[in-house]
Amino acid sequence: MSENKSERQAPAPASQNTPADRSSEKKERARTNNGARRKQHLEAEVIEEDVEPEDPRFNRELARALHTRDVIRYELIPMRFIKKIYHVHTYTQNDEYFSGKAPDAPFLNSQYDGSFIAGLAQLRYMYAMPVERIVKFFNDNGFDMDKSTAHGLLRKTENLFENLYKALGSVINEDTYIAGDETYHKVLVEDRNKDGKGIKKAYIWVVTAVNTGLVYYFYNNGSRKEDIILDYMKGYRGAFQSDGFSPYRKMAQWLLRLACFQHVKRKFLDCGDDFDAMVIVRLVNYLYHLDHKHKIGEGGWTERDKYKWRQRYALPVMRIIRKKLDRMAADSRLLPKTEKYEAVHYMLNEWDALMNIFTRGDYHLDNNLVERLNRYISLSRRNSLFFRSHAGARRSAMFYSLACSCRLQGVNFFE
Incomplete structure (x- = not known):
């Protein structure tokens, strides 16, 4: 499409290069596959094979070689299952026994590696x-x-992995910046609900250490009671980012709480075509646009540089947003229990926690890191429908903790 003038969205800028320069540049940027770059896949196993002409008239002794071209085909071998049989030999020597030892299995008397x-x-x-x-x-x-x-x-x-799982849960609190959330999954229980089904909507809590890149899911019989997360975070003195769920707000009594601009924005988007709501949405988008202009670690930018930049751009925009929120909240036409009313007062209640984001340069504007981690639970919820027991749900929380920690660390979970 980029080569076709009819599809081009804007004319290309005129080049100042000489014809010789342009020809050399064209050679350097030569592409195949209809303009798409082909991946080299250097990680793949390589098998080389010579292909000779199959024509019966061809005689290699009489022929003269012209050239050789390489044709690449990627092959997929489905999952392989190998049955290894170890012939363990035992010997006796000088009244002593000597026996070989097969590799250990994870479990006693198990044949599975x-x-x-x-x-x-x-x-x-x-x-x-x-x-x-x-x-x-x-x-x-x-x-x-x-x-x-x-x-x-x-x-x-x-x-x-029980001890490793417990250690993971304790080391999260050593990070100075934590993000948290909760999500649900259905679980089979003995008690029947009003529809006669033994299925309960259970909740899984998740906290992640943003700086160290570790994730900890935990499950307490599917309960969403605030005591569960409050007990876990008791004594923590760092920054905690979350949505506006009541237990998270209570943490502001002893830690620095950060809110989430995406949750705020989502509530105003639910207001539809309301003009005032759309203004708030555009202002929040403008905050993101300005914040993404500079990233820590790129162009020599430090956390301190990002903090100074935020003080320049964020505070004036937030003052404009606050004036509009106060005006909407004071409007007598704003009726309780409407989506606009909920959106306005949600943001006002979260205001201090939103402003806390700009007290450092490395705090995120939203809680999307945890939201992305919760997608693993969402996919399971769609494919598996339910956990078979509370024990199964807790076991899944342990595996998800290890799997998502590996993902954030760039570690292959299988390895």
Whole structure:
């Protein structure tokens, strides 16, 4: 499309290069695949093969070589299952026994290697495949496995990582900047609801250490009671970013609370075509536009530089927003329980926490980091429908903690 003048959105600027320069530049930027750059895939295993003409008239001894061109084809080998048999030999020598030792398995008397369990966990918690679907996938690739066996391997693995999981939960609070949220997932319970189904809407809490890139999901019988998160954050003195849920607001009594501009903006977007609401939305977008002009670590910018920049651009814009909010709140035509009323008073209640974002240069304008992490739970919610028990939900919280921490650290979860 960029080469076709009819599709070009704006004329290209005139080049000052000489014809020789332009020709050399064109050679350097030569592309294939209809203008798209091809990836080299240097990480792939390489197998080279010579291809000779198949024409029966061809005689290599009589032919003279002209040139050789390389044609690349990427092949995919489906999941491989290897059955390793170790012939463990035992000997006797001078009245002593000498015996070989097979590699350890994660569990006593188990025939499954750690790589097998890692593959199960990766498909289940990184790619949101239900265990039943994973087992079917294995079967399609030539390995017959029972669903109960797969569940048992994951259940036993929880015991191996229990101490690591607890350590992860405690080290989060050592970061000076934490973001938190909660999300829901359905779980099977013994008690029946009004529809006669034993399904409960349960909640999973999540906190992430923004600077160190660690994530901790925790589950307490699906409860959303404020005591759960308040007890966990008790004694913390750093910055905590969240939406306007009541327990999070109470934390402002002992820590620096940061709000989320995306939650504020979303409520004004729900007001539809209301002029005043759209003005607030545009002003919030303008804050993002100015904030993204400079990033810490790019162009030599430090956290201190970003802080000074925020003091220049953010405070005047926030003063304009506050005047408009006060005017809308004082308008007698603004009726309670309307979307506009909720949006205006939500932002006013969050005002101090929003202003706290600009007290440093490295605080985020929103809580999107945690929102993106919660997508792993959302995908599971769509594909798996429910956890089979509270114990299964807690086990999933542990695996998600490890998986998402690996993702933020750039570590391959399987490895």
